[in-house]
Each structure stands twice: as C-alpha cells, then as structure tokens.
Amino acid sequence: MGKTLTSAIKVADRAVRGETLRAVDYLRVSTEEQAKGFGIAYSGKKTARYIERKGWEHVGTYVDDGLSGSLEAHERDDLDRLMHDSRKSPRPFDMVVVNEGRVIGRTGRAFWRWVWELEDLGVYVAVVKKDYDNSTPAGRSQMRKDADYAEEERELIRERTQGGIQEAAEDGMYPGGQVPFGWTVKDGRYAVNKKQAATLRRAYELYMAKRSWQAVALTLNSEGKLTARGQRWTRKNLRRVMTGEAAMNNRIIWRGKNAARRADGTLIYGEQVIIDLPKIFKKKETKALRAALEAQPRQAPARGRVYIVSGLLTSPCGSVYRGHNHRAGVYDYQCKGRTEAYAGAGGTCNCPALNADSVEESIWADVVALLGDAERMKAMAKEWIGEIASEHVDxxxxxxxxxxxxxxxxxxxxxxxxxxxxxxxxxxxxxxxxxxxxxxxxxxxxxxxxxxxxxxxEVTAWQREAEEVTRRARDFERLAGIVRDNLTADLTPELKAELLYLLDCQVEVVQCAPKRLGVACALREWFASRKRSVPTLTDEGWERIKHLMGGSRSKMDRRLVVEALLHKARTGARWKDMPAEYGNPRSLQTQTDRWLASGTWEAAMELLKDEPGESVWSPEPTEFKVSLKPLAIESRIGDGTQDGSSTALRRRTPYARRSPAGRRRAELSGRAPRSP
Structure with a gap:
C-alpha cells in the first residue's frame, strides 16, 4: 500500500470517528491579481466560509501577499513557514485550504513539490472553487487539471505579451527594456538624445587624444557630463558604453546572448531581431576607434596560483576579499571595496591587503583539526544533508x-x-x-x-536534483576522508578549495590594524628586537641628544623629525599616513634610514633610555572564527598581513547560498567573473 493512500485512509478514519479535522488556509495573490481586485481579504472570506461549511476547525492562516505563483515553497515566506510547521510532531493540522488551484502554483515545480510533500506527511490540500481535495483519486485527477490549466494560462499570457513585443521589434519600434546611452524613445521609436550624444562625442574626442578610458572618465566627470542616471563615469562603464553594439554598430540586437533559451540553445520567446538606430558616429569614426583600441597593448591576467578562500572573506566595509597576483611574486587578498566607485573618487575603503599564505595556512589548520574529529564530522554531514534538501518528496x-x-x-x-x-x-x-x-x-x-x-x-528531473544533493554529500565525505588520512600531507590548492566550497566556509574580517605592505617597519623592529620602550622626548632629553642629530645644512626641524619617528614607533602609522605637521613623509623616511645605518639613532636612544616611555607598536594576533556548516571553529595567528598587521576574522552568515560554478572558478583563480 502506497504512502499516500495510507495517509489518506488515516485522515478519512479520523473523520469517520467523528474527530474534527484541523484546517489552515493559505492565501496568495500576485500583484497583477491585486490590481484586478482579487485581494487577500476577498480570498480569506472564501476559504473561511469553506472551512466552516465543511465542519473543520480553523487553526491558522498563512499569507503571501503580492508574490508570483511561479515561486517555489521555500521562496514564499509564509508558505515556507507552513511547510516547517507541517513537519512538526505531533502534526498541527490536517488540511490546507486555498481559494483556487492557481494559488498553489503557476508551474509544475511550484505546484507539485510542496503538495506532494504534504501528502507524504498526511496533510491534504483542498480547493474552494471546485470543492475538491487530493485525498481521493477523483480529487487528485481534478488537481492535475487545475495545475495544467494554471501553467497553460501563464504560458498563454506570456506568449501574447511576447508576441506583441516581437511585432514591435520587427517593425523597428521600441520593444521595451533599457535604452542605450545616447538614445531616447519618441513616438515609440528610437531617437538620438542630443545631450547624451554630445557626451559620447566628447568621450570619443578625448579617447583619441589620450588613449586612456580612466583619463576620459576623469575629464567627463569634471565637466559635469554624467551617466544617464546622473552618476559619475568609471573606466569600466565608459568603455562598455563606447564599445557596445549601439555606439559601434548603430544597432540593438533584441533577444541577444542574454535572452531566455531552451536546453538546446534555441530562443524560448520569439526570434532575434536587429533594430537599426539613428547614427551618432560616422563609419570612419567607429573604424578609427576600433583601430585605436586594437593598438592598445593588452595585459595578460596573472595566473598560476589558486586562492582557496577567494570570495569567502568579507571585509569590514562589506565587500569581499579576492586573490591578487603581483608581478613581483607577492600573493595576497585585496578588498574589492578599494576599487574606485567612479573615476577620481579614490578607493572607497582602507581595508588592508591580507597575506595569502598566512591567512590560508591558519584557516586550513582549523579545517584539518575539524576533519580529524570523526564524531564532529558525522554530525556535520548529517545536518548539512538535512538542510541542503529543500523538500522531502518520495x-x-x-x-x-x-x-x-x-x-x-x-x-x-x-x-x-x-x-x-x-x-x-x-x-x-x-x-x-x-x-x-x-x-x-x-x-x-x-x-x-x-x-x-x-x-x-518533471518528477524525473526533480529526482536527479535530489540525487545531486546526495552526490555532493558523498563528495564531501570523500574529500574529508582524504584529509583525515593525510593530515600531515600537503594537499593541492585545488583540492583544498573544493573542500572549503563543500564545507561552505565563511569568514568575516571584523578589525584591521594599520596596513603595512612591503618590508617590516625598521623603527618598530629596532625597539622590538632590543625590548625597549619608546621614550617621550622632553626638553631635557632633546638637549642631551641634539648634538648627535646634526643637520646644520638641512631646512628640517631635527627635533620635529625625532618626535615624528617616535610617534611612528608608538602607533605603527604608515609613512604616508603621518600627520602633516611632521613634514614630507619621503624626507622622514630618508632621514630614518641614514640615522639607523650610521648608528646615530642607537646612540641617541641610549642617552634617552631612562626617560619614561610607551610600548612599541605591536600587531594584535589575527582572530579567526571560521564558519563550517553547521559547526564553527576559532583560532588566532600572529601575522594576518605581510608584515604582521592585525586582522580579526569571524563567521559571516549561518548559511550562505553557494555561488554558481562559473563564478566560483573565477574566484579560485583570483580573477573577477564577467558581468552577466
């Protein structure tokens, strides 16, 4: 006897014994239905009267207002809550009542998956409009018809809409969507936007003269020539506009590469149409621009290193860290937030670069420690599989x-x-x-x-998806086993990255010490290696050392220079971040090197060793709280950046959705993915 039939008999048996069935109503209307007057209140009256007429006990209401019927259960907030409640023991209700079939869903996936899961739990769905429920064969047959009708109705509406758009595009009319910069729409057709066209022509003149999109963007911004939304230009968006299909070829490809397609690559809605635009650039101008672009040397992207946590580190500014290759062979993670929001804006954050080797070594050590604990791994895999499975249909x-x-x-x-x-x-x-x-x-x-x-x-496809979840769990166990069996071995970065992906590793940078790229601070090293405090320079102290500091031919105030160096040793500030009162940072750095090399600094500090002072600047250890679903582990290391500056890291989210495979591959190679 099937599980569905068994559950139906149990529900019927309760009714025969005179036990009142408990019912909840689920109310959903889309924004289009709301516009036609079919609101939540209207549907709620219908379902409440139906429950009363059936003699059921009304025990709750779930409402998703203004949501599309093509969304699945987990994408509708209250329906998702209903499904969670239905899995409780003891079961809190027996029937779910909806006003009409299309409330359940507009596609097979959105319709059947949650209905079937409820069936397997012994909960049935009743439809007011045709007075049926799926606890009987006749009711299930009627539900199939309603599901087919809801999907056919949705497709018919879409086909009519898309058909009208297709005709407009074929007639050269504006079919909807974004209008390319430089053009506008008049009387249903594309026309040149004179103000924007002037900006494009100005950009063309500047690029042909400067051959730098960054320089062109800076000039346009300074002249007040902005984007269509009134934003400042960046190197990327300006280049995209100037080299796009509209500007270069005076046309739009309607239903181009981003159009919805079937599995075989054919277009779902209509055919591709090329719409000619009024010209802004002459043919000889676009030809000259192409030649100038081709003449520009292209810098090949740096390759050769896999960044195992690229895209998994969230910075204090809210952006993410990504792997970055330097030509000098330095590998680190740099915050995406440092990229200019627009030309001339400067970086939007001061998040320091993180030394790739230090960060990865610490995180991987924590992962290995976790994988070495068989019981924790078993519990982790069990919970992971349970939460990944979005539905429980047989x-x-x-x-x-x-x-x-x-x-x-x-x-x-x-x-x-x-x-x-x-x-x-x-x-x-x-x-x-x-x-x-x-x-x-x-x-x-x-x-x-x-x-x-x-x-x-469709059910076969859903079964394959469920099998994919199982496959991923097996991959997880396989990789975990490799690590457990080779705890002391060096695994490849690719294998580490794959395992961290399966573990859903998430790390958040929550605190950053002063950024210190390059060699360690020589002043800090001098005090730290001798375990000396940084003295406070008093008038008496200066009198004792001023004969050593020399500089009769220099215009710099030597006492101010000494105070600047002591300030740097106490705070760990970068040269370029030193207070302006101390003078030119480059001159300060040069003088420091001379005094350290000649022994002058050591002699002066020896005379000040009895003066009261403060501790030399020292980076705090890096703190990691690495989130590995569903467990979290913590650690601390001394060096978070290239010279030991402090970075604290912690869990970002309890469970983050995974990125698409293409984006993940781009992250692993340290390269940003292409825009969709």
Missing part, C-alpha cells in the same frame, strides 16, 4: 504512481479508439471524416496522457 513512489497512471490512460485510449471508430462507421462516416471523429473522441484522453507524461518528466 520521488520513487511518485514515479511508480505516474507510471501506473500512464499505463492505465494508454489502455483507456487503446480501448476507446476502436469504439469511436465503430461509432463513426454507424454514423456513415468514412475516410478523413471518420479519422477526425475518432481524433475528437480521444483528444481529451490524449491530452491527459500528455500531461501525465510531462509530469513524469
């Missing part, structure tokens, strides 16, 4: 039921065809007329068979 049973229904429907058609043929013969119909009569008789049956076969295809 696909094998569903496929078996559908196979049986398809076989029965096929048998009905086989029986009906000869009967219909005999009836046509009795009516005196022959040839094409007889064939048409038979086809008319079996058309509804054939349509039901096609719908069943379509549903079976």
């Amino acid at each position: 696909h094998v049973s569903r496929l078996a039921q559908l196979d049986q229904q398809i076989a029965e429907q096929s048998q009905v058609i086989d029986v009906t065809m000869p009967v219909a043929a005999r009836q046509a013969a009795k009516r005196g119909l022959v040839g094409a007329e007889a064939e048409a009569a038979v086809e008319t008789a079996i058309r509804p049956l054939a349509q039901d068979l096609a719908n069943l076969e379509k549903m079976r295809s």
